[in-house]
Every structure is written in structure tokens, then in C-alpha cells.
Amino acid sequence: MSTYARAPLAFERGEGSYLMTADGRRYLDFASGIAVTALGHNHPHLVAKLTEQVGKLWHTSNLFEIPGQAKLAERLVANSFADVAFFCNSGAEACEGSVKIARKYFAAKGQPEKWRVITFDGAFHGRTLAMLAAGNNKKYLDGFGTKADGFDHAPLNDLAALKAAIGPETCAIMLEPIQGEGGIRAIPTETLRAIRKLCDDHGLLLIMDEVQTGMGRTGKLFAHEWSGITPDIMALAKGLGGGFPMGAILATKDAASGIAPGTHGTTFGGNMLAMAAGNAVLDVMLAPGFFEDLQRRASMFKQQLAMLIDKYPTVLEEVRGQGFLLALKTKVPNGDLVTALQQQQMVSVSAADNTVRLLPSLLISEAELSEATAKLDAACAALASKSTGNAA
Numbered sequence: 001m002s003t004y005a006r007a008p009l010a011f012e013r014g015e016g017s018y019l020m021t022a023d024g025r026r027y028l029d030f031a032s033g034i035a036v037t038a039l040g041h042n043h044p045h046l047v048a049k050l051t052e053q054v055g056k057l058w059h060t061s062n063l064f065e066i067p068g069q070a071k072l073a074e075r076l077v078a079n080s081f082a083d084v085a086f087f088c089n090s091g092a093e094a095c096e097g098s099v100k101i102a103r104k105y106f107a108a109k110g111q112p113e114k115w116r117v118i119t120f121d122g123a124f125h126g127r128t129l130a131m132l133a134a135g136n137n138k139k140y141l142d143g144f145g146t147k148a149d150g151f152d153h154a155p156l157n158d159l160a161a162l163k164a165a166i167g168p169e170t171c172a173i174m175l176e177p178i179q180g181e182g183g184i185r186a187i188p189t190e191t192l193r194a195i196r197k198l199c200d201d202h203g204l205l206l207i208m209d210e211v212q213t214g215m216g217r218t219g220k221l222f223a224h225e226w227s228g229i230t231p232d233i234m235a236l237a238k239g240l241g242g243g244f245p246m247g248a249i250l251a252t253k254d255a256a257s258g259i260a261p262g263t264h265g266t267t268f269g270g271n272m273l274a275m276a277a278g279n280a281v282l283d284v285m286l287a288p289g290f291f292e293d294l295q296r297r298a299s300m301f302k303q304q305l306a307m308l309i310d311k312y313p314t315v316l317e318e319v320r321g322q323g324f325l326l327a328l329k330t331k332v333p334n335g336d337l338v339t340a341l342q343q344q345q346m347v348s349v350s351a352a353d354n355t356v357r358l359l360p361s362l363l364i365s366e367a368e369l370s371e372a373t374a375k376l377d378a379a380c381a382a383l384a385s386k387s388t389g390n391a392a
């Protein structure tokens with residue numbers, strides 16, 4: 001179907017931070033399949049673990065016990081606020097399941113009237129009918145019928161408006177700690193803490209959509225760790241399988257207390273291949289020093305980006321984000337920078353608010369980051385000379 005306006009570019013192989021075309025051109029990968037291949041391409045440990053599982057067993061369904069699933073759940077729980085986990089196949093499914101868990105929590109306590117969820121302007125929670133309503137993006141909702149009920153919306157980073165949106169039917173507030181598709185727009189730490197307190201004061205559940213921010217992307221396993229607060233329910237996907245499609249919902253025991261056998265389910269979710277991938281990703285991320293080293297490289301790179309902002313004031317406006325969830329807000333159309341970077345054999349991802357996301361492998365080396373800075377410099381120089389009409 002003509003769902004996508006694809007770049008006329010196909011890759012055949014990947015190696016670490018690079019993607020290779022069939023005719024041998026090497027591209028520096030700052031898209032990571034939209035924040036998915038967190039450990040780069042062809043990582044030897046992921047390849048070994050997945051290959052080993054491919055020869056054993058792929059899928060049995062959740063009718064039976066899956067030891068790899070119990071293992072991954074225990075490890076995610078041990079390294080987070082959560083007590084329990086549910087595995088699914090995508091980010092939208094993890095977000096939608098999180099909303100179901102929140103609604104069921106109140107229904108099971110005899111308060112089924114509490115079912116509405118407050119989300120924020122600029123949010124993206126996926127493309128199912130309910131998550132389109134949650135995201136409230138007119139462009140995505142258009143033509144798909146009456147918007148699903150059960151969601152209210154508040155402007156980002158406006159506590160008074162958020163408070164005013166809370167009503168007797170509200171069950172939860174759902175947020176991305178840093179909006180991804182929305183243009184790497186962060187909720188400040190103080191605001192996150194205030195939202196947590198608002199939830200506690202009003203008896204609401206806090207759902208965090210860490211589909212893009214989670215799994216190390218911001219320099220900690222989960223982005224909310226930077227704020228010192230925790231959600232009650234969290235949606236994960238993207239980096240979780242290092243490129244294998246999978247999602248998860250983590251929750252406290254209390255928040256998940258409405259869930260009993262038969263209340264939610266999936267055929268594919270949590271199968272052996274996905275669990276082998278997820279456990280292999282955690283093997284690497286939970287190794288001592290992984291996050292410290294990531295943070296060091298990321299802050300080095302952010303300084304290089306800040307220098308580019310100063311050097312190209314007609315092209316770039318600001319750098320946003322944390323860890324390797326970064327974006328450049330551009331003064332030229334953001335697509336122009338994506339195209340100019342592609343001409344330098346570097347791939348990136350555009351986002352809303354005229355931004356270009358820079359999402360490298362979390363394992364990218366200092367030398368590769370310097371190479372990225374050189375490519376960005378060349379791309380900006382080309383755009384700057386175009387915008388002033390001078391020859392480069």
C-alpha cells in the first residue's frame with residue numbers, strides 16, 4: 001500500500017553504526033530504524049543468542065510457560081519500579097494495553113466510571129484507533145471516523161491546565177517524559193514531579209510511554225530515572241528487542257491488580273525469539289559501566305552539536321534532548337537537512353516542530369560521533385550557502 005513516502009534508498013547489510021547498500025555505499029546510521037536498533041547492527045551477542053534460539057523453538061503461545069519470558073520479566077522488574085510485566089508486539093499495543101490496565105484497575109475496585117485518560121498536546125502513542133484518539137493529532141485522525149472516546153487533552157508543561165482537565169471520570173495521566181515524534185520536547189524534572197504529586201493527590205494512575213525514551217536511549221535504562229519519580233504503568237517497545245519487534249507493559253502490583261486470567265492477551269507477544277532478543281539486549285545494557293560510558297559520549301557529542309548551532313545560525317536553531325535521544329531544530333525546512341545529510345551518507349529522522357532527530361546506536365564510538373559531526377558540518381555548509389545564494 002502507498003502508506004509511506006520512502007527515501008529511494010535500500011540497505012542490504014549493517015555493521016555497528018553503519019548501513020551498507022548492495023552496491024557497497026556505507027551510510028552512518030543516525031536513525032536506528034526510528035530508535036529501535038539500540039545496539040547497532042549485527043551485534044555479535046544479539047546474533048549469537050537469536051541464532052541459538054532460532055534452532056531450538058520459535059513460538060508456543062502464552063498457553064504454556066515460557067522460561068525466557070519469566071527471565072526477561074524478572075530482569076526488567078529488578079531494574080525498575082515495576083513488580084509485573086506483560087509482553088506484546090509493538091509500541092501502540094503497549095500503550096493501548098497500559099490504558100486498559102488503568103481502566104480495569106478502577107473497574108475492579110468498583111469505580112468503572114473512572115475510565116478517562118489525560119494526554120498531552122504533541123503526544124504520539126501509536127496508530128491504533130484508541131491511540132490515535134490519545135495522540136489527538138488531526139493529521140492522523142482524519143478520515144478514520146469518530147474519534148474514540150475516553151481521552152482528554154492538556155497543553156504540554158502547563159500544570160494549571162492539566163489540573164483543570166482532571167474530572168470525576170479521570171483514571172490516569174499518560175505522558176512521554178520526552179516527546180519523540182513531537183520533536184524531542186521534554187517535560188522538565190520539576191513538572192514531572194508535580195504531575196506525580198497531582199496523580200497521588202487525585203488518586204490517579206501515572207502511565208509513562210517510554211516506547212522511545214526507554215531502553216537506554218536517554219542515558220539511563222528508563223528516562224524517568226532522571227527525575228527521581230516513577231510511574232505506575234510504563235509502555236516499552238522500540239529498543240527493547242534491539243530490532244526484533246516486541247513491546248512490554250511494566251506495572252506495579254497494585255496498578256495491575258485488575259488484571260486476571262482472560263482480561264488481556266496476545267497470540268505472538270513474548271514468544272521465544274522475542275525473549276531471546278530482549279534478554280540479549282539486557283545482557284549488554286546491564287553490564288557495568290554501560291550507561292556511564294554512554295553518557296560521556298553523548299555529552300561530548302552534544303557539545304559538538306552546540307558548536308554547529310553557533311557556526312550555522314541561518315540553518316540551525318537549537319539542540320534538544322538527552323543521551324542519544326537528540327534533535328536539531330532547524331531554521332530551514334527539516335526535510336532539507338535530512339536530505340543534505342543523506343547526500344553526506346548519513347541517515348537521520350525528521351520529527352514534528354521542524355526538527356531532525358539524531359538517534360545513533362547507543363554503542364557508537366567517539367570516532368564515529370566525530371565523523372557524524374563532520375557530515376553535519378558539511379550538510380549545514382551546503383544548506384547555508386544555498387540559503388544565502390552564495391556558491392560553497
Ligand SMILES: *Cc1c(COP(=O)(O)O)cnc(C)c1O
Binds near residue numbers: 209
Ligand atoms: C513509536 C512510538 C509508539 C508506537 O510504537 P509502534 O511500535 O510503532 O506501534 C508509541 N509511543 C511512542 C512514544 C513512540 O515513540
